[in-house]
Amino acid sequence: MKDIEIKGMVSAHAIIAITILLATLAPTLFVGNYSVYGTHLVWLYSCCSAVAAVNIALYALLGVSPTPKRHTLSYKVTKLFRSFMYFGFSCLIFHGIVVLYGAPLIESALETFSFAVLLSTFTTLRCICMLGPNVQAWIRVFSKNGAMSIWDTSLQITTLCSVIGAWFGAFPIPLDWDRPWQVWPVSCTLGATFGFVMGLLVAPSWIYWYRKHLTYKSK
């Protein structure tokens, strides 16, 4: 029973990973002298929008998120509104945390905020898609033994990987190599993206490996 689900997850994750690759390459066609470091924000937003679009499309089609009991329009609108609000909040929170970590407050605020948007896309957006705008459910998933399905586990893994990737991305900044990717926030965004992709790849294999040990409480 789990094998089908895992296969679905593998394909979904593969699609997202390929999207990131395409989003990295696509702007060469439209933007003059484009490079990941040079025109970093272009890359960043192209990546963000692609991942967001694919995520929303995938989870709308696959219907992993909990099926709502009522389908009224107003309910949907509130849900949509709340989703947007949560996403915005998460961007602000990430921005705040990044500033607390020592990012410059005023100069390069746009870069910092873009980094926060990227992180939110990799973490919060997936949460919204899979769990709905429901903070209680988020806390449940991210507490010990809180996962209820393999999708929850994959969510845990990808979120953790992106955040840790961003965390490790900060390491090369103090080195005096004067490389273009050491400029704030390039190494962090690259780290987060790398971590996210790693998370996407690792999650199905990890779940497959530990499928005997993973016991989920029924919903």
Added chain:
Amino acid sequence: MRLRSSVFAALCLLMEVFGIALFLRGFFPIPVKSSFSAKNKVADMPAEPSAGPTSNWTQIPAPLFRKVVIMVIDGLREDFVFGEKGKRFMPFTRHLVEQGSSHSFIGRARPPTVTMPRIKALTTGSIPGFIDVVMNLNSPALLEDNLIWQAKEAGKKMVFYGDDTWLRLFPKHFMEHDGTTSFFVSDYTEVDNNITRHLDSTLKRDDWDMLILHYLGLDHIGHLSGPHSTLIGPKLTEMDDILKKIYTSLLSKEVEGALSSLLVLCGDHGMSETGSHGGSSDPELNTPLVLASPAFRRKVAYDLPNVVEQVDLTSTLAVGLGLPISQNNVGHLIFPVVEECSMREQLRFLHLNGFQLSRLLRDGTSAYEKDVGFEQFRVAEKSHGNWVKLYLEGNTSEVLNNMGKKVIRQYLDALKSMSSSLSKQLGKYDLYSMMVGTVIVFEVLFLLLLGMADALRSNAELDLPLSSSLCSLPSYLLCLLFSAVHVLVCTSTESSCYFCSLSWALAFAVIFFVTALLCVILSIMARKFSWEKPQSKAQSSADSGFSELDTLLLAGTLGHVLSLGASSFIEEEHQTWYFLVNTLCVAVLQDVCRKYFKETPEGGVCTPSKEDLEGSDYGSRLLKGQEKWLALATPLVTLACCRLLRSLNQTGVQWAHLPDFGHWLNSSEHNVELSFLASSSLVLIFLLIHKRCSMVSKIALGMGLLGVYSYRAAVGNVQFPWQQHGRDLSKGVLEARFVYVFVLGILFTGVKDLLKSQVVAPSREARSRGLWEVYSGLVLVVALLFRPHNLPVLVFTLVIQSLMSRFIWRGLKYDAAQTTIMHYWLGQAFFYFQGNSNNIATVDISAGFVGLETYVEVPAIFLTGVHTYAGPLLWATHLICHLSSEMQSSPSAMGHGCYCFAVLRSIPAALYVLLVTALRYHLFIWSVFSPKLLYEGVHTLVTAFICIFFTAMDQKRSAR
């Protein structure tokens, strides 16, 4: 032998300090110094060597120049004169260099490229070792033989204008002087105008022989805005005009038939691409050296300047002025300068220089006779003698000339190789002492790590198999073996080892000590392996309960140690600690969320201690609800505090030039803001710590804090609202001593309470109050020593400590080990928050003068130490207070804390010692790795003291 873990930890740290001290002694080479303490005298000068009839020229040669002007431009790097910038902004100098009668060179400075050691190098001709720099932070008078002293002895009149470092190094040497301080880096016009305004009148007069100018403006511009700033150009042009003025004035005074004058333009060090200096990159090391005099031949063709050592200038100047070359000089004569002299004179100069170098070589090394340069010098001296014999016989043929040229070449080769072998000795390490030190440090580390499992058990006691392992045959054999190795090493190598120069009894004691440690380690390991099997199951089950926080704490500790391998990470170590502390706060925040806001199966949000809640009334329930939010806020507040403090003091290297809040506060126009900040910080400090003090110390604390403010007002850092500007400043000795009296009073009441609780009537309350009083005494000292802009650091320390201990460490029930690691990390972060770095330059020596009329060594060192390590000290003392209040619930907390503290210190110290040994030929060894090594050593010493204090506080439990 059974030992409590705190005692064991303190002992281990003391041994580690000993090991590090031995290592340091071997690591920092003592520079080659002549063993004669007297200075070179004219009478000591050797006569001209001769092979037959004695030479008639025994006097020291007459000076070559009538007057010498030395113009030192601080931070002048080579391309400012010889490069593109020089072409644009220094037209006169370039003209002089390219077509004038001058000689130009690239003078290579030696690291550390800091002004004071560079001035020393220029005047003594020696290369001040790293340890010299550390020992002379307050730059007292230079006692070594030097050019300025020699000139004064010879009756030369000297005038000096510029950086007052010279005046401190050479007090009473100058006939006339005006010093400017290099303290206010933001001023780059006034410092130079101060010098230039004297110039016209001085140049007109004729009563001086030597004029030294040291311009600071360029260096200040470098520090402010880097070598590519738009301010550099005009400054260089200003310098160029001054040089022109001096040179034309010297030219106008030239008298036909008399000696001419010499103008020297040089930089003490360059500047890096960021505008700072101190390191060993090429732009910092390469400085221009231009010697101009009408006596030189006019240049026909300009070619690129040759590279010489900066110290070569010293012997050249000594020869040029007809002075004895100073004793510890390692430089050799810049030959083109004397090229115009007669052959006999040239040979004489070279011989004098060679004689001085060979004497230094003979004093410094035992195997000097094998030195290539020394042999070459002997040969050259002999042929010089032959030449003199021929010359005195009246031979003037071409043969004599050719022979003279050959002798010159021999001399130059000899000088070069002697000079290089002398400077090479600076880089020689005493590997044997270093190894013994490393072995001790690592044995201690292994001992601590092996004992960890036992020491962190609930009874916090260790069983050391001391007697059984010592009284065994292997230990005797090992001891014999090590002694044999020692004898072998010490008899085989010619180079002087410090450890070999120790007396036999002392050396044997150390060897015995090393053996004992090794035997104990071996026997503990043997016991571990024999006991491993039955215990293994219990162990593994205990280890599985590893939370995310533990993982982070472990990974952070190890990651930090690993990061020390990269020089950038050492320079920017503060970033590592800020990053770790922030991550710690986020992890704690997540822990809090998990504990207080977790969804219960029923769907509600549960509070952690459900059992507690059921029996309690509504009021406490409300309190619990509040506590939840406060606990949530604590890590956030900590994060915010850390962010604010981070922008208070920029440290490190890469971003040190960025403007920070501390500079803003310290500028004179923001004095009101600074006063307000300082006074409100002092009030907050009082509010934060007075609660747990007794009445007496409460009053003393209040008075002391008032005294702190009036001290700062007396020194002129802050002002009272009723005070008008322009009051006279004092040293504030009276006010500072007033504070010291209260500090002693608080410490006395604290110690009295502690003794009472220990000896007379064991009461937990008196004891924790006593500890708290000791702690508040420390806070008061630190408040006095901190510069006023740093007082918020102290306030934030207290805020974070009180919040964390109430809501996090107690609220979330972290165990002693976790709490200790967090304290250690925060202490490290606060070490950097207060503006310290891994560079010696950031040690604030002014703290050593608080309340003292003059420099008194012991209290000054003590106060500087307390000030520098204020952060770690405050956090460690708070840890003691916190753990002792926890002792009711976990009586072994104190021992565990002490042990963890010792382990946390030994791991980085031991690995760093190993790392430095491996990287001892690294390019940055003197600029980055060695200062860090000193910091590690001192930190270990401080931690050892803290552990002893821990042990003293831990006494009670075992006595009961």
